[in-house]
Amino acid sequence: MFVTSLSSLGSTIPRGTRQSSSSAKAPICEVRDLVCQPCLLYLFLDVVNGLSEFFEAEGLDSDNVAVWFCMFNNNQHQIANQIKEFSFWVDSFQTALRAIGNVVMVLSPWNNPTTLTRTWCVFQIYVAIVTNARFEVTMGKTQKQSFLQDIHDKIPFFDMLGTIKCEASQTAVPSDYDNIRNILKPPNLKFADLDRMVFRVFQELMVRTVQTQIETSVGADKARWHFVMGQLFLAMESLMDAQTSFEAAVAIYENQAPIRWKAVMNLGCIAETQGQPKSVWQSLLRQALDNQINYLGCAHVDTLETMFMLGARYNRHDEFALGMPLLVACFETGCRLLGDKNPRLLYVVEAIGSGHLHQNEVDEAEQWLQSGYAHAKDMLGLDNPRTIIFEETLALVHVRRGQYDCAQRIYRNVCNQRCRIYGSDEMGTRRIYSRLGEIHQRLGAYETAEEILLECLDVATKRSELFPQLQFIVAVRLGMLYLAMGDLRRAETHLSQAHQGLVQYDGPKFSEILLALYRLCLLNMESSCLDRMDEIESQLNQAEWFEETWSQFFCNGCYQPICGSIYSCEKCPKFVYLFCRPCVSQVKYAALCTHVPTVAFTPPARYFQEKRLELLAQEQKWRLYKAQYKAYKAYCATFQVPLDEQLEEAV
Known part of the structure; x- marks a missing residue:
């Protein structure tokens, strides 16, 4: 291996050439010059070992590759009694890397490379981006x-994602x-963009x-590495891979192999995320859990993981009577184990807190979530994915309380x-970004909200095979935005499409479907259009929502689903x-609004019963009116509608 030590980054050698040396061999191909990016805290032999691994993987002859190192921290020393300006070192390195065109970063340790703790090493990643150099790691x-x-x-993979920053x-x-x-600002790059390049x-x-x-293993070992690859792709949120x-x-594992059931459990989770019917994902998860209980017992980490996965998915489909007992049992057994x-x-802990929140137990939810967030922050740091998920759910608590700035x-x-x-x-990023768009709508920043939601809808539609429901969930939020803006035509388009799309995946009673239906109802109230009255009433009955409680619209005062009329402020x-x-x-x-909700x-x-009565009265169809009014009064009695809100009988 030919290694040239540069005492100054100003000594730039064009790609495809090198300095003469008594040990020099034939000139190397231009694609085989590279800049090695270790940290000066590394052991040099570790760097050599890492490069040898890279050459072997790339099929390169190490004796025919020139590797360029910056061996000294030149900018920290006087050179000929002179201190060079910062710009000198930047220009020198950019010129050298542009000429060489290849960068290899040596990772040590693999899950928290020392290289990335030094800003000058990070800067080399930036230069690789702006010079369009090839960037690799080893x-x-x-x-x-x-x-x-x-x-x-x-878990170590998730911890690595939170450590590298x-x-x-x-x-x-x-x-x-x-x-x-400051150098990163003109090309509109951020440190996060450099992180993303390293992660990629x-x-x-x-x-x-x-x-x-996988390719060098057989039998159970081969299956085990297939499983590891699946976990890796899952952590990268590449579901199909x-x-x-x-x-x-x-396909390889025998029935009694414990890791087989972990793979089946993961297939169940993927099926649910992809929007497959409950019968599919529930069957896979139950099959995994039953076999794990039989072979491993309840007090085993594999069994507990499947209990968590199944419980969390029941909760996501509003089946809290099935989900919460599994989650609580998982937590209690896990604490003992x-x-x-x-x-x-x-x-x-996050799933239990989220379950309480979606059952409108806001105080209990916040206790679980704040406790878990504090532990995650102390143990893992703010940048770990397991900490971030607590922040995401705590934002929903702030939304429920009307604290939109915090959210x-x-x-x-x-x-x-x-x-x-x-x-x-x-x-997942687009799902959260669409929630941010929804918050902008609630704060009255309609242009920003529209820009975010249209962008999210475009991405979700183009990649609908990964998470088919997301395009419709975003459409519900976009429809509500247009409803708030008074653009009833576009509100109607998005809400109708969203409702139809979600019903085909989750049935008529899923929470997101109810949100779409609620907003379609508000749209009809705003427009005073009764053309779709029969159709919407039918949809209300299919969703088993022919009643007074808005189960997905929550009061910002008591945090419970609103029963009866919703009151809002006309000035906010x-x-x-x-x-x-x-x-x-x-x-x-x-506590939130200085105006009186009117x-x-x-x-x-x-509302639709009252509108139908008004139409019958206008048309003087009194026999039908009398029967309809009797049904209306029975409805009011059943749901205890206040007398001063009830429609008086027409004479």
Whole structure:
């Protein structure tokens, strides 16, 4: 291997040439010059070992590759009694890298590379981007062995995602950090973009490394590496690749193999995320859980993981009577088995908190979520994916309380973190970004909300095979935005399409479908259009929502689903704060709004009955009117509608 040590980055050698040397061999191909990016804290032999691994993987002859190192921290020393300006070092390195065109970063340790703790090393990634140089990463044999051992468990991968953060890097010369940060601004790059580039090439290296293990293994070992690959793809949120890997593992494993049922469990989770029927994903998860209980018992980490996955998915489909007992049992058994502070239980804590929230137990939810968030922050740090998921759910608590400014800050941070880790077009990132758009709508920032939601809808539609429901969930939010803006035509288009699309995946009673239906009802009330009255009444009955309670519209005073008329403020942005009649009487709105809520929306089941009675009276169809009014009074009696809100009988 030919290594040239550069004492000054100003000594630039064009790509495809090198300095003369008594040991020099024939000139190398231009694509075989590269800049090696270790950290000066690394052991040099570890760097050599990492490069040897890279050359072998690339099929390169190491004796015919020139590797360029910056061996000294030149900017920290006087050269010929002169201190060079910061710009000198920047220009010198950019010129050198543009000429050489290839960068390899040596990772050590694999899950928190020391290289990325030094801002000048981070700067080299930036230069690779702006010069369009090839950027790769490599590991030495020791770190590769450590990686292959650690990656059997998905937790170290998540921890790595939270640990690598270029923005937290440092420089020996403090002003260098600020100068490098300023360099990123003109091309509109952020440290998070550099993180994303590192994650991308690192994930490619991980996949190649595990694929090699698959190709060189047989039998159970081969199946085990297929399973590891599936977990890796799942952590990267590449669902279709994960499904292929887990199916390959299941095809090899015998029925009694414990890891087979972990693969089946993951296939059930993927099926649910892809919008497959409940009968499909529930069958897979139940099959996995029953076999794990039989072979491993209830007090085993594999069994507990499946209990969590099944319970969380029941909750996502509003089946809390099935989901919450599983989650609580999982948590209690996990505490006895692992200890109540074990990081593996954090997802369970978040799911229990989320379950309480979606059952309108806001105080209980906040207690679970704040406790879990505090533990995650202390144990894992703010950038770990397991910490970020608590922030995401806590934002929903703030939304329920009408604290939209707090929710906006949290969602923005979560979006930035997910962009850093998973990328901007990943479906989970778009789901959170659409929530941020919804918050902008509630704050009255309609243009920003529209820009965000249209962008999310475009991405969700183009990638609908990954998460088919997301395009319709975003359409519901976009429809509500247009309803708030008074653009009833576009509101009608998006809400109708969303309702039709969601029904085909989840049936008529799913919470997101009810939201679409509620907003269609509000649209008809706003427009006073009765053309679709029969159709919407039929949809209300199919959803079993022919009653007074708006189960998905929550009072910002008591945090419960609003029963009876919804009261809103006509001076605040439309639909930003919603209150029930008792909270208006108790002036609970004063904590959020200085105006008195005066706009009332009647529950749709009652509204359409009253409109039908008005039409019958206008047409003087008194026999039909009398029968309809009798049914209306029975409805009012059943749901205890206040007398002063009831329609008087026409004479």
